[in-house]
Amino acid sequence: MSVRVRFAPSPTGYLHVGGLRTALYNFLFAKHNNGKIILRIEDTDRTRLVEKAIENLVSNLRWAGIDFDESPQYGGDFGPYVQSDRFALYSKYAKELLDTDNAYYAFDTSEELDEMRQRLQSEKKDPRYDRDVMKNSISLGMEKAKEMIENGTEYVVRLKVPHDKIVEFNDIIRGNIKVQGKEVDDQVLLKSDGFPTYHLANVVDDHLMQISHVIRGEEWLPSTPKHVILYQAFGWDTPQFAHLPLLLNKDKSKLSKRHGSVSVEDFRKKYLKSAFVNFVALLGWNPTADREIYSMDELIEMFDLSKVNKAGAVFDTQKLDWMNAQYLRNMPIEDLTDDAKSILESVGFTGYSKNYIKRVVELFIERISFLDELPDISNYMFHTPKSYEEKYFKKHWKEETQEIISKLLHWLSSVDDFTHHTLYEGTKQWCEDNGTKLKIVIHPLRLMITGRSTGAGMFETMEVLGKNECIERINSFFKKINDGTIVVK
Numbered sequence: 001m002s003v004r005v006r007f008a009p010s011p012t013g014y015l016h017v018g019g020l021r022t023a024l025y026n027f028l029f030a031k032h033n034n035g036k037i038i039l040r041i042e043d044t045d046r047t048r049l050v051e052k053a054i055e056n057l058v059s060n061l062r063w064a065g066i067d068f069d070e071s072p073q074y075g076g077d078f079g080p081y082v083q084s085d086r087f088a089l090y091s092k093y094a095k096e097l098l099d100t101d102n103a104y105y106a107f108d109t110s111e112e113l114d115e116m117r118q119r120l121q122s123e124k125k126d127p128r129y130d131r132d133v134m135k136n137s138i139s140l141g142m143e144k145a146k147e148m149i150e151n152g153t154e155y156v157v158r159l160k161v162p163h164d165k166i167v168e169f170n171d172i173i174r175g176n177i178k179v180q181g182k183e184v185d186d187q188v189l190l191k192s193d194g195f196p197t198y199h200l201a202n203v204v205d206d207h208l209m210q211i212s213h214v215i216r217g218e219e220w221l222p223s224t225p226k227h228v229i230l231y232q233a234f235g236w237d238t239p240q241f242a243h244l245p246l247l248l249n250k251d252k253s254k255l256s257k258r259h260g261s262v263s264v265e266d267f268r269k270k271y272l273k274s275a276f277v278n279f280v281a282l283l284g285w286n287p288t289a290d291r292e293i294y295s296m297d298e299l300i301e302m303f304d305l306s307k308v309n310k311a312g313a314v315f316d317t318q319k320l321d322w323m324n325a326q327y328l329r330n331m332p333i334e335d336l337t338d339d340a341k342s343i344l345e346s347v348g349f350t351g352y353s354k355n356y357i358k359r360v361v362e363l364f365i366e367r368i369s370f371l372d373e374l375p376d377i378s379n380y381m382f383h384t385p386k387s388y389e390e391k392y393f394k395k396h397w398k399e400e401t402q403e404i405i406s407k408l409l410h411w412l413s414s415v416d417d418f419t420h421h422t423l424y425e426g427t428k429q430w431c432e433d434n435g436t437k438l439k440i441v442i443h444p445l446r447l448m449i450t451g452r453s454t455g456a457g458m459f460e461t462m463e464v465l466g467k468n469e470c471i472e473r474i475n476s477f478f479k480k481i482n483d484g485t486i487v488v489k
Helices: 018-030 052-063 083-099 110-122 142-148 198-208 216-235 262-272 273-281 296-302 317-330 331-344 354-367 371-377 390-397 399-414 420-433 438-450 458-465 468-483
Strands: 004-007 035-039 103-106 154-160 167-170 176-179 188-190 215-216 240-244
Touching: 004 018, 004 176, 018 052, 018 215, 018 240, 018 262, 018 273, 035 399, 052 262, 083 103, 083 154, 083 176, 083 198, 083 216, 083 331, 103 142, 103 468, 110 399, 142 216, 154 216, 167 216, 167 240, 167 262, 176 216, 188 198, 188 420, 198 216, 215 216, 216 240, 216 458, 262 273, 273 317, 317 354, 331 371, 354 458, 390 438, 390 468, 399 438, 420 458, 438 468, 458 468
Parallel strands: 004 035, 215 240
Antiparallel strands: 103 154, 154 188, 167 176
């Protein structure tokens, strides 16, 4: 049997990182097995639809490198791929269940259902639908039920769960699962407005679209017995199931926006695509114990659903930060330069050549985990310091410092090869010739040129800034010292 999987989100808002992992695992599984992945939009819950949510979903999935073989955008042989466009199908299959006595009509009002739940809870029983005493075509008889329908009484269609049977299915991740039929609720399949619930539409669409494997989140595991019952009621083959572990916060609570960002949109703004996708792929699965950095091609080649963990996966942003830094440092500088230029220009560092930006990125790449840290850590590469670190100033600016640096400045002005190697070796030799230590001049130089106590290598910084800029900054510092306008903070 050919492998066909689907990612079937509801357009009710942003794409959650858990949704991205589900889509990614479906994608990896399909590509590993030379199969196909389908995007199906499940929009039967009309009360929760969000405008532009589908476009947002597709945009974020495409950004992550997940392309679909069949979808609302690309079409395919098993469409339509939006459930609201398949409306007539669900009524047809609900009727088939009614005709074969695998479903029944129910006429209970919401108030009556609330009373039933309260009664069962007070009796310390699970608040499942009690079909023997509630208003439905089983308790009332089919003749009475049809009369009520003809008189316009609102109804839903419920699944008739076989209470005397054991529902059994195999989960690729969790193994064999058995549930007593009497423990399964008589799920609503068709609502009073004629729209299907997730359960009916999901099973019908998976069958008609020839889905071979249903890979979805653990939260759907309790619903799976209902789906198995539906497949059996229709006489259809059941797909193979795989329920992915929950994503957890560090405190092992379920990942939610109360603890910070959970939307792909938010992470997309901060992290490199390759790093984020790599990180998400390892939330519950890792092909080897000795490494954590994988390309998409490697993830596809090594993906194995049976090795996905049952236990919840902790969403550790510290690990994600580390992974982002690894990718950042291993990417070709040319690939980062355009993004860096845009980020720098967004904070007002404009008018600099692409080559200069490239050299700045090279200078700081080992000191950042995110590209958007560049403007702050490198701001002295784009303007003369307006202030100078007070502690650094007091520690390294002594009475004799100006005289020493003035002499060094004379030598710097004569240097033609203003590369970091020549500057380092030449400064070191100058210090030996003038009876001083390298640290006596290197700290004041850093102070005068950058205003900071820390940063990229001093002579590498001077090389990128260039001879004229460095000399101008040193002279500017002398002027501020001499006329008393220097600002230390």
